[in-house]
Amino acid sequence: MLNKLSKGLLLVTSLSFATPALAAPSNAELKIGISQEFETMNPLIMTMSASAYMYRMIGRSLVVLTPEGKWVAQLAKEIPSLEKGTAKIIEEGGKKKISATWEIVENAKWGDGKPVICQDFITSHKIATSPTVSVGEKEQWTQVEKIEIDAKNPKKCTFKYEKAKWDFYQLAQFFPVPTHLEQAVFDKYSKQKEGYEKNSNYVRNPTNPGLYNGPYVISEVKLGSHVAFTPNPHFYGKQPNIKKIIVKLIPNTGTLEANLRSGTIDMISVLGLDFDQALAFEKKTKAENLPYVVHFVPSVTYEHIDLKLDNPILKDVRVRKALLYSINREDLVKALFENKQQVAIHNVSPKDPWYTADPKIITLYRYSKREAGKLLDEAGWKMGADGYRSKDGKKLSLIFQTTAGNKTRELVQVYLQNQWKQAGIEVLVKNEPARVFFGDTMSKRKFEGMALFAWVSSPENSPRSTVYSKAIPNSSNGWSGQNFHGWSNPAVDKDLEALDLEFNAAKRADLVHNILKAYTAEVPVLPLFYRSDISVTPKNLKNYKMAGHQFYETNNVEDWNLN
Amino acid sequence: MTAFITRRILQTLAVIVVLSYVFYYLMSLMPGDPVDMMVASNPKITAEDVARLKSLYGLDQPTYKRYLNWVASMSQGDLGYSRTYRVPVQELMGPRLWNTFLLSFISLTLSIAIAVPLGVISALRPGSRTDYFMNLFSFAGISIPSFWLAIVLIILFAVKFPLLPAGGTQTIGGEPLGFWADLMDRSFYLVLPVLSLSIQQIGRFSRFTRSAMLEAMRNDFIRTARAKGLSRRVVIWQHGFRNALIPLITILALSFSGLFSGAILTETVFAYQGVGKLVYDSIIGNDYNVAMISLVISVSMVLLMNLVADILYGFADPRISYQ
Numbered sequence: 001m002l003n004k005l006s007k008g009l010l011l012v013t014s015l016s017f018a019t020p021a022l023a024a025p026s027n028a029e030l031k032i033g034i035s036q037e038f039e040t041m042n043p044l045i046m047t048m049s050a051s052a053y054m055y056r057m058i059g060r061s062l063v064v065l066t067p068e069g070k071w072v073a074q075l076a077k078e079i080p081s082l083e084k085g086t087a088k089i090i091e092e093g094g095k096k097k098i099s100a101t102w103e104i105v106e107n108a109k110w111g112d113g114k115p116v117i118c119q120d121f122i123t124s125h126k127i128a129t130s131p132t133v134s135v136g137e138k139e140q141w142t143q144v145e146k147i148e149i150d151a152k153n154p155k156k157c158t159f160k161y162e163k164a165k166w167d168f169y170q171l172a173q174f175f176p177v178p179t180h181l182e183q184a185v186f187d188k189y190s191k192q193k194e195g196y197e198k199n200s201n202y203v204r205n206p207t208n209p210g211l212y213n214g215p216y217v218i219s220e221v222k223l224g225s226h227v228a229f230t231p232n233p234h235f236y237g238k239q240p241n242i243k244k245i246i247v248k249l250i251p252n253t254g255t256l257e258a259n260l261r262s263g264t265i266d267m268i269s270v271l272g273l274d275f276d277q278a279l280a281f282e283k284k285t286k287a288e289n290l291p292y293v294v295h296f297v298p299s300v301t302y303e304h305i306d307l308k309l310d311n312p313i314l315k316d317v318r319v320r321k322a323l324l325y326s327i328n329r330e331d332l333v334k335a336l337f338e339n340k341q342q343v344a345i346h347n348v349s350p351k352d353p354w355y356t357a358d359p360k361i362i363t364l365y366r367y368s369k370r371e372a373g374k375l376l377d378e379a380g381w382k383m384g385a386d387g388y389r390s391k392d393g394k395k396l397s398l399i400f401q402t403t404a405g406n407k408t409r410e411l412v413q414v415y416l417q418n419q420w421k422q423a424g425i426e427v428l429v430k431n432e433p434a435r436v437f438f439g440d441t442m443s444k445r446k447f448e449g450m451a452l453f454a455w456v457s458s459p460e461n462s463p464r465s466t467v468y469s470k471a472i473p474n475s476s477n478g479w480s481g482q483n484f485h486g487w488s489n490p491a492v493d494k495d496l497e498a499l500d501l502e503f504n505a506a507k508r509a510d511l512v513h514n515i516l517k518a519y520t521a522e523v524p525v526l527p528l529f530y531r532s533d534i535s536v537t538p539k540n541l542k543n544y545k546m547a548g549h550q551f552y553e554t555n556n557v558e559d560w561n562l563n
Numbered sequence: 564m565t566a567f568i569t570r571r572i573l574q575t576l577a578v579i580v581v582l583s584y585v586f587y588y589l590m591s592l593m594p595g596d597p598v599d600m601m602v603a604s605n606p607k608i609t610a611e612d613v614a615r616l617k618s619l620y621g622l623d624q625p626t627y628k629r630y631l632n633w634v635a636s637m638s639q640g641d642l643g644y645s646r647t648y649r650v651p652v653q654e655l656m657g658p659r660l661w662n663t664f665l666l667s668f669i670s671l672t673l674s675i676a677i678a679v680p681l682g683v684i685s686a687l688r689p690g691s692r693t694d695y696f697m698n699l700f701s702f703a704g705i706s707i708p709s710f711w712l713a714i715v716l717i718i719l720f721a722v723k724f725p726l727l728p729a730g731g732t733q734t735i736g737g738e739p740l741g742f743w744a745d746l747m748d749r750s751f752y753l754v755l756p757v758l759s760l761s762i763q764q765i766g767r768f769s770r771f772t773r774s775a776m777l778e779a780m781r782n783d784f785i786r787t788a789r790a791k792g793l794s795r796r797v798v799i800w801q802h803g804f805r806n807a808l809i810p811l812i813t814i815l816a817l818s819f820s821g822l823f824s825g826a827i828l829t830e831t832v833f834a835y836q837g838v839g840k841l842v843y844d845s846i847i848g849n850d851y852n853v854a855m856i857s858l859v860i861s862v863s864m865v866l867l868m869n870l871v872a873d874i875l876y877g878f879a880d881p882r883i884s885y886q
Contacts, residue, residue: 031735037647037648037844039647039648039649039650040648040649040650042649045649046649047601047604047605131615131619132619134616134619134620134646136601136605136608136612136616137605137607137608137609137612138609138611138612138615139607139609139612140607193619194619194644197644197649198644198651203649203650203651203654220735222658222836223648223650223655224648224655224659224836224840224841225731225732225735225834225836226731226735228735246735248731248735248834249834250730250834251831251834251840252831252832252834254714254832255714255717255729255730255832255833255834258714258717258718258721258722258729259717259721259729259730259834261722262717262721262722262725262728262729263725264721264728264729264730264731435593435594435595435600435847436594436595438595438600438603438604439593439594439595439596439599439600439603440594440595440599441594442603443595443599443602443603465607477610478610478613478614478617479599479602479613480602480608480609480610480612480613481610
């Protein structure tokens with residue numbers, strides 16, 4: 001509410017003033033504004049996006065995904081593979097497993113000069129799999145059964161994986177922690193519930209440079225306010241150009257622009273402006289020739305509408321198809337987003353190697369009121385004198401829910417509501433605060449008809465959690481899984497199970513295309529658009545590359561240059 | 564007096580205990596516990612993860628048991644651990660409480676120092692030009708939304724005329740320059756938030772003072788005092804103002820009770836590192852330990868300031884006794 005009001009008022013008020021010119025930032029210091037809260041940056045337990053954004057400046061992992069969507073080695077010398085013989089499928093107790101050899105780059109060091117060694121991965125694995133440490137997603141750690149260090153080289157080790165999965169090398173969240181600092185803390189507090197995380201050096205002494213192995217170390221941190229970074233002299237890669245980076249939290253997105261224009265911050269990160277604010281600011285930047293660039297980069301975030309398949313109306317696939325035919329998504333992204341966000345045709349984004357738009361594989365739904373009408377007539381929903389369709393005396397009426405207060409989503413709702421009205425479908429909006437919507441209505445599958453929200457994903461990510469029949473949340477599985485729509489297709493389940501174990505890239509793509517074929521034919525979900533990531537940078541910032549996925553642009557912060 | 568204060572303190576403690584349980588229980592009724600929220604944001608969390616985390620956080624226990632555990636840790640001086648920020652609560656809240664106290668105390672003191680004389684002057688000249696001007700100022704102060712005023716102040720004094728910082732608590736990343744330089748730096752960042760909060764409070768307090776003073780000056784004893792030939796100063800301050808103090812004490816005591824509660828709108832707009840937004844986020848995010856501590860502080864302050872007000876009534880009006 002505050003954001004909405006302040007955004008409007010800020011816009012009106014700021015139009016009345018001309019602003020004095022500010023000096024361009026230099027490599028001496030860069031101040032970045034974010035609007036999302038961050039937590040303690042212990043890589044084993046952090047969950048917030050803002051922490052992940054900052055952690056990429058101070059910590060590196062074995063591998064990472066580039067903005068182009070390619071997995072590359074980072075702390076590792078190379079990515080192990082079956083082809084090169086650095087990984088092999090083994091069999092133990094009748095179960096197929098993988099054994100892969102990882103070698104850490106020679107000069108990888110912690111900020112205190114101690115080398116990054118395999119033991120640091122063993123320590124993080126030991127801590128993260130401990131029952132007293134509150135790591136959210138355990139599987140990323142338990143997928144590795146054992147790590148064995150080469151007797152001759154402490155930087156070389158063999159990871160034994162509990163399952164033979166093709167994506168075994170995607171260990172981007174498998175961060176090491178410095179054994180020489182964290183082992184003692186864990187040994188002392190490992191028996192207390194959450195004892196390690198409360199007493200870790202990341203909490204007690206976060207400015208200890210030995211905790212970080214990235215291009216920067218933390219020189220100052222105040223939760224809820226800011227984090228200051230200075231170059232890590234022991235970084236294994238090239239030394240960063242910028243001598244000091246400050247990430248400053250400005251929780252009110254309505255004042256981010258004022259902070260930028262007053263020089264309090266020099267740029268706005270991807271975790272900053274709302275889409276409508278960015279569009280307005282881009283126009284202002286051009287009109288007033290301001291020294292900023294507003295970046296819009298397509299991301300893998302998939303905005304869509306889940307259909308509750310248990311709903312008697314939505315059980316009929318003809319109704320679901322009619323809902324999709326009757327909305328003009330091209331016009332929607334043009335009218336509301338000035339074509340800066342892409343229309344979605346399914347849940348795999350164009351940035352993903354698995355993407356396909358081939359009409360021989362998937363069903364495409366171009367806007368067609370006639371087709372929608374035909375399908376609804378076939379399904380028995382006849383147009384009445386009141387402009388709405390009905391069957392057996394019952395009106396074709398659906399509840400449409402999303403997160404209350406999200407301006408973009410509420411605009412999309414109004415737009416779609418109007419289009420469905422033209423097709424004779426009554427749509428009643430019943431929005432809820434995000435806390436209730438995600439914490440109860442969706443997670444416990446209490447929504448009644450349609451639910452508008454987004455999935456954040458990454459390229460080549462199995463859609464298992466959102467389309468697998470065992471991922472339908474219910475009381476017996478502790479309401480886990482995110483197949484909220486309740487889609488169950490045995491062929492899709494089979495393909496999903498095969499996908500995890502398929503080492504041939506072409507065959508994997510075929511399996512995903514089979515899933516997409518069923519997904520677009522049965523329409524359990526109405527795809528809307530893929531969101532764009534937004535940031536604002538000073539004009540003189542070079543080598544800044546936004547990723548559009550969860551491995552943020554800070555991953556190449558050492559290349560940024562303000563000269 | 565001592566018996567009265569002791570009785571009131573005991574009552575206060577009882578109210579805190581009852582309210583803290585009610586609040587704890589109400590929070591547990593809110594949809595989605597911290598683990599549910601984690602599941603909603605991470606599709607890879609499994610049923611086993613959910614069961615493990617709920618057990619680790621004690622969320623599989625009935626509410627009263629969780630509350631008793633919380634009371635037990637509190638009684639040992641352990642305020643708990645923030646699951647949102649992943650730090651002990653005392654480390655998280657300590658500096659923020661101090662920041663909020665500074666902001667609220669300075670703006671409240673400034674507001675009282677300006678509003679009370681303005682209200683008295685206005686009441687002494689009802690219907691005059693001064694009174695009309697002060698009324699206009701007061702109504703404007705009360706009516707302008709504080710966040711709007713905050714944004715206007717930022718645009719004026721940080722963007723258009725870059726004299727003051729747009730937001731923050733102090734200069735970040737600089738070397739320590741000594742006590743006085745740091746104090747000046749902190750003060751520099753406080754100017755706009757204090758101004759934004761004070762303008763509204765001045766309007767409110769001056770209206771209360773004016774009406775209390777008008778009421779007091781209409782009393783017969785004022786006419787008697789004047790008839791006795793007492794000086795104008797004595798009539799106004801010793802007879803008029805002292806009688807106007809009773810309603811003012813109530814209002815001011817309640818205002819002081821919010822010293823540690825935080826001004827969420829002002830703190831958010833100015834990115835000021837106070838407790839306001841922290842408390843809001845902790846309630847929304849079911850960060851029980853942070854939310855409970857802020858509640859205890861808030862309830863204690865209200866009860867304590869009411870006690871202070873009750874004691875002050877006796878000083879302002881000797882007819883009030885504490886039997």
